[in-house]
Amino acid sequence: MxxxxxxxxxxxxxxxxxxxxALTDYSKNVxxxxxxxxxxxxxxxxxxxxxxxxxxxxxxxxxxxxxxxxxxxxxxxxxxxxxxxxxxxxxxxxxxxxxxxxxxxxxxxxxxxxxxxxxxxxxxxxxxxxxxxxxxxxxxxxxxxxxxxxxxxxxxxxxxxxxxxxxxxxxxxxxxxxxxxxxxxxxxxxxxxxxxxxxxxxxxxxTYAKTLDLMYRGDRELCFLPLAHAYSCAFNFLVPMAVGAHVYMLGKVPSPKILLKAFEEVKPNLILTVPLILEKIYKKMILPQLSKTTMKLALNIPLLDSRIYAQIRKHLVDAMGGRFREVIVGGAAMNQEVSDFLYKIKFPFTIGYGMTECGPLISYDNNREYVLGSCGQILKGIMEVRIDSDDPYNTVGEIQVRGENVMKGYYKNEEATKNVFTEDGWLHTGDLGTIDHDNRIFIRGRSKTMILGASGQNIYPEEIESKINNLPFVMESIVIEKNGKLVALVYPDYDTVDGTGISHTDLPVIMEQNRIELNKQLASYEVVSEIQLYPTEFEKTPKKSIKRYLYSNY
Structure with missing residues (x-):
C-alpha cells in the first residue's frame, strides 16, 4: 500500500x-x-x-x-x-x-x-x-x-x-x-x-511521478489530450495539482498550427503527447527541410551533419516553447522513422507504457536513459513485470504485471475480472514483448484484438462489427487497420440480395451507403474509411469465432 x-x-x-x-482555460484566458x-x-x-x-x-x-x-x-x-x-x-x-x-x-x-x-x-x-x-x-x-x-x-x-x-x-x-x-x-x-x-x-x-524531478511548484503545463483518458488525467491534471503546477487547458483541436502557437505562449516545462502529434510536427516542420537536395548533400559531410542536427533540434525545441525538460510520448505505438530521427538529433523525448487498468503507468525511463525501441523500465518499488515465455530476454511472450497501480477489477463484471488476471495474481496486459536485465520493456506486438487509434484511443473492432452486421445485406464482417485507417471487410448476405432481385454489381453502392449510416453511430476516432466486399465466408475456429489473424494484412 x-x-x-x-x-x-x-x-x-x-x-x-x-x-x-492552478487551472487556465487557454482559449478563454480564464x-x-x-x-x-x-x-x-x-x-x-x-x-x-x-x-x-x-x-x-x-x-x-x-x-x-x-x-x-x-x-x-x-x-x-x-x-x-x-x-x-x-x-x-x-x-x-x-x-x-x-x-x-x-x-x-x-x-x-x-x-x-x-x-x-x-x-x-x-x-x-x-x-x-x-x-x-x-x-x-x-x-x-x-x-x-x-x-x-x-x-x-x-x-x-x-x-x-x-x-x-x-x-x-x-x-x-x-x-x-x-x-x-x-x-x-x-x-x-x-x-x-x-x-x-x-x-x-x-x-x-x-507519488512515483513526484520522484522524477520533471515538475515543480509553479511550473507550467499545456494539456491538449482528453482528460477522460487515464494517461492525460494522471499527468496533465493529478500530478500538477499535487505539486502546485499550473495547467493550461487547450480546449481546441490540437492541430500543429494551434499547438505551436500555444507552446510559444505557455512555454510549458513538461510536454505530454501521443505519437500522432509529434509525427505531424515532424512531417510539417522537419521532413520538408530534410528533403531539400542541398540538405541531403550537407548531411553526407562528416562533422557538418552533427551541426545541422543540432540546429534542427534547437529549432524544434524552440518551436515547442523552449523550456520543457522532456517530452513524454504514450498512448500508442510511435512511428519508427520519427522516433529514430528524434533519437539521432538527441531530442529530449521518451516513450512510456501503460494501460487504463494501471491508472495508467507501468514503465518509464527519463530521456537520458531511454533506449530506442523500448518503452522504459518497470516502475521500481511500485510495479513488477514478467514475460510469459521460457526466455523473457529473447523470446517474445505476453507481458504480465502486478503492483500498486493495478486496478481492483472491472465494475459489475466478475467474469472479465477473473479472465484478466492469472491464477497467481498477475495482470494480463494482452501485449507481447521481451525485457532486458534492467526490466526495460520492449513491446513486439499485441495479442488482443483491440486497435489503438492514432491519438491513443482504444478501438474495439467487435463493437463496430456488431453494428455492421446489423446493416442491410451484411452476413458477417471484420474490421482491420490499414495504413492508419479502419477498413471493414464484409461478406454479403447473398441469399437476401438474390431474394430481393438486387444485382451483385449494385453491392458497392449499397455498402457505401451502409458505411455512411454506420459512421453516424460511431465515435469520430472509430469511423470506417472503406467497406471492402469479401468473396467468401471468413475462416472460423471450432467455436465459430473468426480467425482474425488471417485477415490482419488483407
Whole structure:
C-alpha cells in the first residue's frame, strides 16, 4: 500500500499552494487559483451534502477539457464519491449505457453534449449540471435541486460565516484501498469494462511521478489530450495539482498550427503527447527541410551533419516553447522513422507504457536513459513485470504485471475480472514483448484484438462489427487497420440480395451507403474509411469465432 493518502495529497496541496494559479482555460484566458478551485469544491460539497450524496455514490462527468471539468473531478473524489469520467467522443447511446451501468446519480456535462442525450434513457440520474457555469440543467421528478442552486451563496455564507479560507479545507477520510474512479474502456453494452481504480492506484502514479524531478511548484503545463483518458488525467491534471503546477487547458483541436502557437505562449516545462502529434510536427516542420537536395548533400559531410542536427533540434525545441525538460510520448505505438530521427538529433523525448487498468503507468525511463525501441523500465518499488515465455530476454511472450497501480477489477463484471488476471495474481496486459536485465520493456506486438487509434484511443473492432452486421445485406464482417485507417471487410448476405432481385454489381453502392449510416453511430476516432466486399465466408475456429489473424494484412 502506498503510504501517502490520495485525498490528503490534495488537501495539503490546496493549503500549500493557495495563492498560485492552478487551472487556465487557454482559449478563454480564464484562470483559477488553487484558492478559487478550493472554493468551487466547497460549493459542490455543499450541493452533495444537501442532496444527501453518500460516500461511494457515482458522479458522471463528460465534456471537453476545462478548469470546471477538473474541479468536478476533484470535488467528487475529495468528498468520497466515485468519479466516472466519460470520453466526449462516445456516441450518445454509449454515454447513456455508461451512466446507467455505473449507477451514476449526478451528471456534469457540457451543454452541447447534453443536447444530444435523452433524459428518458438515464432515468436514475437525480440531477444534471452544466460544465459552463454549474447551473442545474435537469432534475428528476421530486427533486428540488434547482431551488437549492439558487440559494448556494447563502449556504456558503451560512457554513463559512468568516469567508472560506485554507483552514476550512478538510476532505474525506478515505483509506487508499477504496475505489475513487470508474474509468470505462468502452461504451457499448456487452463490451463495457468499468475499470475500478482505487486511491492507492492513483497515489502510486502520482507519488512515483513526484520522484522524477520533471515538475515543480509553479511550473507550467499545456494539456491538449482528453482528460477522460487515464494517461492525460494522471499527468496533465493529478500530478500538477499535487505539486502546485499550473495547467493550461487547450480546449481546441490540437492541430500543429494551434499547438505551436500555444507552446510559444505557455512555454510549458513538461510536454505530454501521443505519437500522432509529434509525427505531424515532424512531417510539417522537419521532413520538408530534410528533403531539400542541398540538405541531403550537407548531411553526407562528416562533422557538418552533427551541426545541422543540432540546429534542427534547437529549432524544434524552440518551436515547442523552449523550456520543457522532456517530452513524454504514450498512448500508442510511435512511428519508427520519427522516433529514430528524434533519437539521432538527441531530442529530449521518451516513450512510456501503460494501460487504463494501471491508472495508467507501468514503465518509464527519463530521456537520458531511454533506449530506442523500448518503452522504459518497470516502475521500481511500485510495479513488477514478467514475460510469459521460457526466455523473457529473447523470446517474445505476453507481458504480465502486478503492483500498486493495478486496478481492483472491472465494475459489475466478475467474469472479465477473473479472465484478466492469472491464477497467481498477475495482470494480463494482452501485449507481447521481451525485457532486458534492467526490466526495460520492449513491446513486439499485441495479442488482443483491440486497435489503438492514432491519438491513443482504444478501438474495439467487435463493437463496430456488431453494428455492421446489423446493416442491410451484411452476413458477417471484420474490421482491420490499414495504413492508419479502419477498413471493414464484409461478406454479403447473398441469399437476401438474390431474394430481393438486387444485382451483385449494385453491392458497392449499397455498402457505401451502409458505411455512411454506420459512421453516424460511431465515435469520430472509430469511423470506417472503406467497406471492402469479401468473396467468401471468413475462416472460423471450432467455436465459430473468426480467425482474425488471417485477415490482419488483407
Amino acid at each position: 502506498i503510504q501517502e493518502n490520495f485525498i490528503k495529497i490534495y488537501e495539503n496541496s490546496f493549503k500549500e499552494n493557495w495563492s498560485l494559479p 484562470t483559477f487559483t488553487f484558492e478559487d478551485v478550493a472554493k468551487e469544491i466547497a460549493r459542490i460539497h455543499i450541493l452533495f451534502e444537501e442532496c444527501q450524496i453518500r460516500r461511494g455514490d457515482k458522479i458522471a462527468l463528460i465534456g471537453k477539457d476545462s478548469a470546471r471539468w477538473c474541479i468536478v473531478y476533484m470535488a467528487a473524489v475529495t468528498y468520497g464519491a466515485i468519479i466516472v469520467p466519460i470520453l466526449q467522443d462516445f456516441n450518445p447511446n454509449d454515454v447513456h449505457h455508461i451512466i446507467n451501468h455505473s449507477e451514476s446519480v449526478f451528471l456534469f456535462v457540457s451543454d452541447r453534449i447534453w443536447d444530444s442525450l435523452e433524459e428518458d434513457k438515464i432515468e436514475e440520474i437525480r440531477g444534471v449540471f452544466s460544465l459552463s457555469d454549474f447551473r442545474c440543467l435537469h432534475q428528476r421528478d421530486g427533486e428540488s435541486i434547482q431551488k437549492l442552486m439558487k440559494s448556494m451563496d447563502e449556504k456558503m455564507e451560512e457554513k463559512y460565516p468568516n469567508g472560506f479560507s485554507k483552514n476550512d479545507i478538510k476532505y474525506a477520510e478515505l483509506d487508499n484501498d477504496k475505489v475513487v474512479l470508474l474509468n470505462y474502456t468502452s461504451g457499448t453494452t456487452g463490451f463495457s469494462k468499468g475499470v475500478m481504480l482505487t486511491g492507492n492506484n492513483l497515489a502510486g502514479n502520482v
